[in-house]
Amino acid sequence: MKDYGMVIVGAGEAGARAAVELRTQGWTGAITMIGNERWHPYERPPLSKHQLYEAGEPAPTTILGSDRLNEHNIGLLTSDAAVRINRQAHNVELVSGIQVPYERLLLATGANPRKLSVQGNAAEEMLYLRTFADAIRIREQLQPGKRVAVIGGGFIGLEVAASAVTKGCEVTLVEVAPRILMRGVPEQIAVMVEERHRAAGVKFKIGVMIESVDKEVSGEYVISLADGTTVNCDVIITGIGAIPEMTLAVTSELEVDNGVKVSELLVTSDPDIFAAGDCCSFPHPLYGGKRIRLEAWRNAQDQGTHVAGNMLGAAVPYSALPWFWSDQYDQTLQVAGLSETTDTTVERDLGEAGKLFFHVATDGRLVSVSGMGPSGGIAKEFRLAEMLIEKQVRPELAALSDPSRRLKELLRA
Amino acid sequence: MSSGQWIEACEVDDIEVEDVIRFDHEDRTFAIYRTEKGDFFASDGYCTHEKFHLSNGLVMGNVIECPKHNGRFDIATGQAKRAPVCVDLKTYPVKIEADKVYIQI
Numbered sequence: 001m002k003d004y005g006m007v008i009v010g011a012g013e014a015g016a017r018a019a020v021e022l023r024t025q026g027w028t029g030a031i032t033m034i035g036n037e038r039w040h041p042y043e044r045p046p047l048s049k050h051q052l053y054e055a056g057e058p059a060p061t062t063i064l065g066s067d068r069l070n071e072h073n074i075g076l077l078t079s080d081a082a083v084r085i086n087r088q089a090h091n092v093e094l095v096s097g098i099q100v101p102y103e104r105l106l107l108a109t110g111a112n113p114r115k116l117s118v119q120g121n122a123a124e125e126m127l128y129l130r131t132f133a134d135a136i137r138i139r140e141q142l143q144p145g146k147r148v149a150v151i152g153g154g155f156i157g158l159e160v161a162a163s164a165v166t167k168g169c170e171v172t173l174v175e176v177a178p179r180i181l182m183r184g185v186p187e188q189i190a191v192m193v194e195e196r197h198r199a200a201g202v203k204f205k206i207g208v209m210i211e212s213v214d215k216e217v218s219g220e221y222v223i224s225l226a227d228g229t230t231v232n233c234d235v236i237i238t239g240i241g242a243i244p245e246m247t248l249a250v251t252s253e254l255e256v257d258n259g260v261k262v263s264e265l266l267v268t269s270d271p272d273i274f275a276a277g278d279c280c281s282f283p284h285p286l287y288g289g290k291r292i293r294l295e296a297w298r299n300a301q302d303q304g305t306h307v308a309g310n311m312l313g314a315a316v317p318y319s320a321l322p323w324f325w326s327d328q329y330d331q332t333l334q335v336a337g338l339s340e341t342t343d344t345t346v347e348r349d350l351g352e353a354g355k356l357f358f359h360v361a362t363d364g365r366l367v368s369v370s371g372m373g374p375s376g377g378i379a380k381e382f383r384l385a386e387m388l389i390e391k392q393v394r395p396e397l398a399a400l401s402d403p404s405r406r407l408k409e410l411l412r413a
Numbered sequence: 414m415s416s417g418q419w420i421e422a423c424e425v426d427d428i429e430v431e432d433v434i435r436f437d438h439e440d441r442t443f444a445i446y447r448t449e450k451g452d453f454f455a456s457d458g459y460c461t462h463e464k465f466h467l468s469n470g471l472v473m474g475n476v477i478e479c480p481k482h483n484g485r486f487d488i489a490t491g492q493a494k495r496a497p498v499c500v501d502l503k504t505y506p507v508k509i510e511a512d513k514v515y516i517q518i
Contacts, residue, residue, distance in 0.1 A: 017496060020496075043497075063497070068499075298482075298483070301496065301497070305496065375465075376465065376466060376469035376480055376481075377469070379469045379470060379471070379480030379481075380469065380470065380471050380480070383470075383471040383478065383480070383483075384471065408431070
């Protein structure tokens with residue numbers, strides 16, 4: 001390969017979106033994606049949800065299959081990984097020995113599950129979820145009647161718990177923090193989520209430290225908790241967050257700061273190297289330039305799409321609103337924007353359709369919204385709330401709490 | 414493919430201005446739209462990406478956005494406008510008679 005093309009390390013959501021967008025925006029040279037899994041780029045959100053419990057042979061939900069890769073003339077190297085960036089020579093060296101020259105390089109390397117550091121002889125036997133292979137491994141364990149312990153009450157842990165209980169497992173969820181969903185979800189919604197899980201039969205151990213994880217001779221796992229109780233189970237699945245994959249950035253001496261450090265243009269400290277998705281931290285213009293890193297499907301998609309333009313020279317700052325969603329049972333939970341503990345929370349009760357909570361900063365600006373309800377019920381209102389945040393409106397609190405006042409009108413005001 | 418049969422879907426006033434409702438007929442589901450300009454359109458009810466009802470989505474101008482993953486379609490033509498959707502939405506002719514909305518399927 002002599003062609004200095006666009007090279008993308010990472011064939012996940014961000015990488016795949018960038019590849020297509022580069023072509024859509026008119027790049028005619030080579031585009032090469034390097035993925036360390038054996039699959040074509042696939043969607044990760046289903047891994048913790050229906051791919052864990054639905055009957056039938058699971059298959060990854062492909063984002064870019066052979067036909068679309070061919071249509072866009074995008075090269076994909078699977079089961080290979082970049083080991084070094086030669087910034088002077090402008091090429092990337094792969095495990096397989098191939099050297100891929102680049103004009104511009106995108107790091108879309110994602111993140112890896114944070115490992116739980118704990119005493120005991122079974123600490124290495126806990127299962128984690130990130131890839132399709134991980135999902136298959138967990139799925140095999142989720143048999144009716146099995147006792148499943150889930151460590152971590154964030155989105156992944158809760159979704160796995162919902163899937164496991166749906167499969168007929170006996171599920172206990174352990175969270176060391178004072179409540180579930182501590183990160184970015186208001187307490188009102190956390191309470192609704194926990195109630196829904198309890199109704200489905202999930203047991204909770206909350207606000208208690210884990211002392212050790214051991215395997216008995218019988219094959220049973222025993223999680224010993226600081227309150228003196230134990231959780232005895234057949235399988236342990238741990239979801240306690242993710243760590244950005246930035247090895248390449250570190251070894252090639254790019255700046256890092258809780259991820260590959262990029263500017264608002266998503267460019268690293270090397271002007272020919274960009275980063276997007278879970279692996280990068282970036283300053284957010286809607287929140288005073290605060291540096292954040294998001295582990296979220298939509299951010300990966302939006303940044304992947306956005307960065308393509310800047311790789312081609314557009315120089316447009318990235319400012320999309322942070323957005324997260326989680327599906328558990330028949331409920332959907334969404335959070336948009338970033339809130340602070342000093343925000344005022346206003347509830348909007350939509351009855352059977354669910355509830356929204358608006359978070360208003362001390363200066364009166366709407367900065368975040370969160371909501372929960374049956375799938376589809378809150379979608380329209382939630383989307384309008386996002387637009388209100390993007391417009392940086394200072395809404396009348398009474399209008400937010402009154403469901404008969406239309407959000408579309410506030411948007412036009 | 415199309416039998417050309419006209420079906421009564423709803424009353425004009427069943428749909429708010431710049432909004433969408435769901436209409437089920439036999440074993441099929443449709444989305445019926447009313448734009449701000451007062452035009453009516455009809456399409457398949459499910460998003461072409463995953464099986465979610467577009468009727469729960471937001472209409473802004475002539476665009477419907479899927480409530481689940483924010484894929485977008487042009488209401489009038491069904492054209493896919495934003496990832497993750499890449500397959501166009503099938504649309505159906507609409508006529509208004511005596512304040513009733515009919516679609517041809």
